[in-house]
Amino acid sequence: MSDLLKLSLDEITTKLKAKEISATEVAKEALSACQAAQSALNAFTAFDEDKTLAMAAASDEKLAKGEGSLIEGAPIAIKDLFAVEGVSTTASSHILDGFKPTYESSVSAKLWDNGGVFLCKTSMDEFAMGSSNETAFTGPVNNPWKGANGEMLTPGGSSGGSAAAVAADLCYGATGTDTGGSIRQPAAFTGTVGVKATYGRTSRWGTIAFASSLDHPGPFAKTVKDSAILLQAMSGHDPKDSTSLPQDVPDFVAAVGQSVKGLKIGVPKEYRVDGMPAEIEEAWQKGIDWLKAAGCEIVDITLPHTKYALPAYYIVAPAEASSNLARYDGMRYGLREDGEDLTAVYENTRAAGFGHEVQRRIMIGTYVLSAGYYDAYYLRAQKVRTRILQDFDQAFEKVDAILTPSAPSAAFALGSKSDDPIAMYLNDVFTVTANLAGVPAMSVPAGLDKDGLPLGLQIITRALDEETMFKVGAAVEDAAGFTAKPQKWW
């Protein structure tokens, strides 16, 4: 691999605009790097070289005329949850085998409109259900970062393939979706930046639904600035998504690097959970100190309903999923397993097509929505959700941003939690709150633990105030001076 792919998105687009290099060269470089890494990392689910090169050539034409857009010519990896026209789109599920959409998701379409070049589809937990990328039908993704003893680690999930691709310098950015932490946790596990904007800032149209009210498309990037550029490129009102916000997109990139002096940073006591490794605690304290040094005022705050967030999330998300996944019935597209009658076709198709975790969540979701259980589970969970939102509203009366760890641990070994769903679900403990409340949150690499693995810090801000999030994120990035890269073994 040449050093070309080590550049940030900002750097490569500058070079492309300066015509120091062509988009076609960059695309070829990225394609061959991804393909070379595939057997080791297993991060990709589909390539379409012709499409990639055609898009790169189109970018070159524009660049030649000096017409390049925001990310003109930069190869971007796309989580397999986003429909890319004519390219296999499966949500890493067997049930969508062979499915090639005739349409383009709004988020990827916006990226292409802004000059992005489709690079590949990335692996993920099946239907975004998981925190380790181990539920993908195509098997787990290996984190480019290895354990202290060389053991294979999870890149986190569900957007594990995208996180791994960015961490291994195989692309200049990637899309993910964050339903309970599926961007921020893998970002933390791979030393990358991951952003989940305000709910509705990025369109969900053309993105395969997991839990509609919680799904947030967003970017993975190498730097905070890159993440701001990518979010800028993928945001905006979409009339095809009724929950899309009819708001203008602020200049996120301009916020990066602005002073944080005088900002009030909340530190919620409820995020000090039992059994959290001391190193996470230390990383958090470092973050607090950095921001204090940058002129922020640190304020102890309380988010009293935090402990109910995870249970509420694991009711609402499966409930919506059980309904969203009903369309995978073997009738119109994807897998179909025949049977002697209609019910048998449904049962055979869905039994063969869905993996265990997806089946588990469909069962949970079906149960909590059932007559007689709806009030006790779904309705109560929605009430908790309202309380979580109130917690944030009250906190944001006092502070401008909240700083927490992104995940309760560093990347863990593949297989170490796959038999224990509850332990797996606990990965989302710091991230689900922002999904339930719909507020923006990002993970920024903050340092390495004693095993040399990256740790992330999370910055949460008010709805629609991504700019403050990017300001604080950049300040953390700046202070952390995180430059570590996984040693190349793939």
Next chain:
Amino acid sequence: MSDHTYRIAGATGDWEIVMGLEVHAQVVSNAKLFSGAATAFGAAPNSQVSLVDAAMPGMLPVINQHVVEQAVKTGLGLNAQINNWSRFDRKNYFYPDLPQGYQISQFQYPIVGEGEIECERDDGSRFTVGIERLHLEQDAGKSIHDLDPSHTYVDLNRSGVALMEIVSRPHIRTPEEASAYVSKLRTILRYLGTCGGDMEKGQLRADVNVSVCRPGQYEKFRETGDFSHLGTRCEIKNVNSLRFIRQAIEFEAKRQIDIIEEGGTIDQETRLFDANTGVTRSMRSKEEAHDYRYFPDPDLLPLELQQDWVDQIRVNLPELPDQKRERFMSDMGLSEYDAGVLAADKDRADYFETVAEGRDPKLASNWVNNELFGRLNKEGLGITDSPVSADQLGKLVALIKDGTISGKIAKDVFEILWSEGGDPAQIVEDRGLKQVTDTGAIEAVIDELIANNPDQAAQVKDKPKTMGWFVGQVMKAMQGKANPQAVNEILKKKLLD
């Protein structure tokens, strides 16, 4: 107990029936409820299906504002409360003609709440039916089972088409009232232009809930609102004609009475009416009923209406059948019966108003109600198929009114219009049908008649009724073209004075 109580004599005594109807009305709209796909009837299978309707991965619904307006209009036409805050829920079940695996409907918070409409029985008496609610929902596709012995085909053209489900209170007490209710509802919807109302095309379908009870129980229910006073109900699904509604109820009531009288109990269940055999049969029992797992659709925001917008729709509401009937009576002087017949159907009312425009409304009403409807009924034609246009009939009525032709001649002209068409005035002109109002010409004929029939002329003074013979003779002599009034006046003068 009113005169209209419907009693069924059972072996153990009398029974009454109680009904509530759920009517599904397809909203008049060029596009579906949540997708831009077209909605034309009779299009090739699966030719009107968008990615949303086929539930492709990642597709999302977006509400069609026109449909919302139609629902509000309908709510106002049903004298109902408009809920400015309503919500869409998902009703989850698996079926191949339901691609999403759920139907988007309004379960808990419908767009329209309580209302009521006044309906009319065949004898002209009226009764009021309470409307519980109206909500918007998606139609499913169509499963076609009879094209192949081992396969079912699915046509998704209808998938996602907007329906209004209009739920009545159990205020309907006879099979006749049930059909009168649906008929009135259909009239209102057609007046509003919110539903085509064509039951054959499936634009209007009724689910009929039927239960039986002993005399007196219904009154207790109405007093208390307590459903336990009523019997267990069965729902007859998707009945698609007024005649079938009456037949299905009659059969179902007897079936339930027989079961109870034999010591059995009624199971709450969903039944289907078989139009070929006239019986209802069980479709699924309460135990087999789906658990629909309703929950708010997270892809859609709650539907919030601005009061100004609703008020604007109210202001622009067209005249409704009851208002029209009143106006026909008060402004046009029609009888209640004639006004009711004309107002009961939008097309008829429109036809009549064109005929009556600037003309004698009573004469227009007589011609439309008697001559035209009589002839149409005889030929089995509807008003929109009439060979004689409202414009033609209006001109004909004008010719009668201004004395150009007599009523009798007008019937001949009507026949010509019916079979050959043309302009009434031209027909009268070309065929020399103009009424003779020239008293000199009439006098000459009368003088000749009196001269030739002196005895009969003398008789008239004693028996004035015999003057009719002279009238007939004059008309005969003048090929019916003599102005009858003028004939009468001249005869009176010559024979009675």
